[in-house]
Amino acid sequence: xxxxxxxxxxxxxxxxxxxxxxxxxxxxxxxxxxxxxxxxxxxxxxxxxxxxxxxxxxxxxxxxxxxxxxxxxxxxxxxxxxxxxxxxxxxxxxxxxxxxxxxxxxxxxxxxxxxxxxxxxxxxxxxxxxxxxxxxxxxxxxxxxxxxxxxxxxxxxxxxxxxxxxxxxxxxxxxxxxxxxxxxxxxxxxxxxxxxxxxxxxxxxxxxxxxxxxxxxxxxxxxxxxxxxxxxxxxxxxxxxxxxxxx
Amino acid sequence: xxxxxxxxxxxxxxxxxxxxxxxxxxxxxxxxxxxxxxxxxxxxxxxxxxxxxxxxxxxxxxxxxxxxxxxxxxxxxxxxxxxxxxxxxxxxxxxxxxxxxxxxxxxxxxxxxxxxx
Numbered sequence: 140x141x142x143x144x145x146x147x148x149x150x151x152x153x154x155x156x157x158x159x160x161x162x163x164x165x166x167x168x169x170x171x172x173x174x175x176x177x178x179x180x181x182x183x184x185x186x187x188x189x190x191x192x193x194x195x196x197x198x199x200x201x202x203x204x205x206x207x208x209x210x211x212x213x214x215x216x217x218x219x220x221x222x223x224x225x226x227x228x229x230x231x232x233x234x235x236x237x238x239x240x241x242x243x244x245x246x247x248x249x250x251x252x253x254x255x256x257x258x259x260x261x262x263x264x265x266x267x268x269x270x271x272x273x274x275x276x277x278x279x280x281x282x283x284x285x286x287x288x289x290x291x292x293x294x295x296x297x298x299x300x301x302x303x304x305x306x307x308x309x310x311x312x313x314x315x316x317x318x319x320x321x322x323x324x325x326x327x328x329x330x331x332x333x334x335x336x337x338x339x340x341x342x343x344x345x346x347x348x349x350x351x352x353x354x355x356x357x358x359x360x361x362x363x364x365x366x367x368x369x370x371x372x373x374x375x376x377x378x379x380x381x382x383x384x385x386x
Numbered sequence: 387x388x389x390x391x392x393x394x395x396x397x398x399x400x401x402x403x404x405x406x407x408x409x410x411x412x413x414x415x416x417x418x419x420x421x422x423x424x425x426x427x428x429x430x431x432x433x434x435x436x437x438x439x440x441x442x443x444x445x446x447x448x449x450x451x452x453x454x455x456x457x458x459x460x461x462x463x464x465x466x467x468x469x470x471x472x473x474x475x476x477x478x479x480x481x482x483x484x485x486x487x488x489x490x491x492x493x494x495x496x497x498x499x500x501x502x503x
Contacts, residue, residue, distance in 0.1 A: 304462070304465045305465050305468045305469045305472060306469070306472075308437055308440050308441050308444065308462075308465055308466050308469035309437060309469040309472050309473055311440045311444070312433070312436040312437040312439070312440045312466075312469060312470070312473065313436075315436035315439055315440055316429075316432045316433050316435075316436030316437075316473075319432050319435070319436055319439075320429065320432040323432070370429055374429075
């Protein structure tokens with residue numbers, strides 16, 4: 140994505156959604172876009188990575204098998220630490236979300252690709268799904284007792300009209316903060332890379348300076364790509380934990 | 387000639403050894419802590435903003451619905467800011483990442499959370 144030809148090209152052009160195959164259903168535009176293409180690529184990459192690397196299961200694992208086992212173990216221990224044994228049945232979901240976001244972020248780091256996690260609608264759909272799912276789990280498990288979640292134990296009754304709205308807003312802010320965090324990090328990082336990469340061509344010989352900076356920032360972005368997927372996964376686990384064990 | 391400097395007592399030695407051990411432990415723990423700290427920092431900034439966004443959104447919606455133009459917006463903006471502070475307070479005061487009140491007891495016994503419900 141750091142193509143240095145950038146003079147005259149907007150640093151935001153990389154986020155443009157382009158329909159690749161026009162489709163319409165019932166008046167809705169459901170074209171197959173570059174965003175959808177990269178989601179499909181991410182999905183295929185994950186599937187093939189896991190299928191192929193675990194095809195030959197050896198006691199002494201090879202490199203690919205180690206990678207697959209590492210990613211499995213990473214999420215499994217995350218769930219063990221945050222939710223406990225009960226959380227095991229949510230492993231497939233957390234693992235899928237983590238891998239999808241991680242591969243999406245890393246795909247965005249390859250040149251000429253598209254970062255679908257830099258669109259708020261994508262991250263908000265993921266976060267909204269988690270939010271609704273977690274709320275349903277909590278209500279299914281605790282029934283109406285779920286609503287006591289919004290009144291911290293030991294609150295004086297006089298404070299309730301003040302605290303309940305604050306708690307409700309705090310709860311409702313979960314999907315927003317979950318989605319905005321991922322989206323803003325990816326958007327800001329990729330824009331920054333593009334802006335600084337634009338200086339490389341413009342500054343001539345002094346362009347080595349922004350080039351060095353872009354190189355360093357690329358490393359940082361890869362760290363962020365991983366970190367954001369991790370934060371998303373750990374927050375999903377904590378929300379599920381909250382839903383399973385209300386106070 | 388009497389040497390006034392006594393050999394260091396066992397207590398002194400013990401405290402020195404503890405100091406060195408603590409230092410070494412700190413150094414060892416650092417990379418992991420750094421990762422956790424970075425994740426923590428990344429999380430917190432957005433939390434305030436998100437709560438304020440929700441507060442303002444709820445305020446505007448209720449205003450439109452009840453026709454009480456600016457008042458509920460103002461009230462819910464303050465609620466939103468409070469909720470944002472609450473999010474951050476929870477995160478830094480050892481309740482962990484989670485929203486919602488948690489007792490510290492539960493964090494120790496996550497293996498069977500049922501116990502503490």
